[in-house]
Amino acid sequence: MAAVERAELLSKQVEGALKQRIRDGSLAPGEQLPPENQLAAFYGVSRSTVRAALAHLQREGSVVRRQGSGTYVTRGALYVDCHLEQLWNFDDVIRAGGHEPSIGWLDYEETLPDRYTRENLLLGPEETVLVIRKVFLADEQPVIHCVDYIPRQLISKPFTRDDLVPQVFSFLEEFAGERVIYYVAELIPVVAEGDTAQRLKCSSGAPLLLFDEVAYNIEDKPILCCLVHHRQKSLRLRIVQSRT
Amino acid sequence: MAAVERAELLSKQVEGALKQRIRDGSLAPGEQLPPENQLAAFYGVSRSTVRAALAHLQREGSVVRRQGSGTYVTRGALYVDCHLEQLWNFDDVIRAGGHEPSIGWLDYEETLPDRYTRENLLLGPEETVLVIRKVFLADEQPVIHCVDYIPRQLISKPFTRDDLVPQVFSFLEEFAGERVIYYVAELIPVVAEGDTAQRLKCSSGAPLLLFDEVAYNIEDKPILCCLVHHRQKSLRLRIVQSRT
């Protein structure tokens, strides 16, 4: 029996263990996994816990499950790391594409929001926002241009420029005590122009993918909105949909 | 042979009932749902079943759940119908945007695939594909241009042009006996040009969203690939991501 710690969720531990076996090739694409009961016995957990882990692997497209037959590693299991689900963290997306992430440019200011932002964040007419503009590089090439709007009022601790370098979500947790529970993103294809084009070093008219996002805290209050431009060159975004 | 309808899953029934209450306003945004135990008693199912239903509503962003507090309808609950998850069916996406879907143009031919398609579908050098080209309209305006490639060999029943009008997935099930279990889509922003631009009635250089998809059956064999161009005008695509 494999030793399991109580700290992390049991199902996450099982999921991680199986993912590891898929990544290192001890479970090859097409290969059948051991049956649920056997996995449960091996890891010393209940069948339900194993099923929770397998359900997650299925949802991200790493395995397919056939009733009456078994669970199998998919052909695409090795490419599941550049998922849209990973979009919580740009660095992960860039790394999943095999590139080294870094920050290419950073700028910020406090200002009155435009009408659209004010409505999205449910702000009063006098309330200001902290605007953060960043460019993310993949192997020194600019790939993501990101503008974040945070209600100034939320930020309760003084910060410096260096505090803005990590992900916005981390910044919000540390300096506003706000945790993003979910966000809604609208996908819009656009063409590059103006400052955005220049900062992404692409010519005017080049196709970009724009994410217009609003993020909410546990109380369903909008605490952040972003406009994120993705330059597709050497950055792939994937979706996996599996039938329920 | 008569098709036998299996009773719908209990969790799906509960989910549907709650969704209905959200849609018709008897559960308003911000409002708290009854506790799990109460829902379980009310619908005559176990707490686990209720939790499965609530987990699904949470995943699509219709509710947020706060440990120790309760489950609440989100502000965005009313807009969850234009999800990327609905992408199985273009008609649904178009209808969710408040428009009437129809088919604007349809063309098909049998041909030898190009190298890219042949590799995606794991075809031999002699095998042909059925190519289906369609344009979907929303309120008579072209919004989606779709090219499907199906290995000719899979199609086991004769078909007519009319059989191609429904969704490809339905066509595959009826005429090839193949069911799509999951698909992988890559999102690519492009600019309109040539035939695609003309059929979508947009000017050359207009931004489009391209989905490069490969769909697999239960045996993890690729059975379909598509190139789908979305024109964003009056068609919104949304993603909801919630923290696990």
Add this chain to the structure above:
DNA sequence: TAGTGGTCTAGACCACAAA
């Protein structure tokens, strides 16, 4: 027929929030 995954139950215990 044996073995697999799919659904559902009843109940235990824990973590957290609010009164």
Add this chain to the structure above:
DNA sequence: TTGTGGTCTAGACCACTAG
């Protein structure tokens, strides 16, 4: 302290696949 959601268990039964 009470009540909420979060995790986990053990077991029943069903649906489907394969030999």
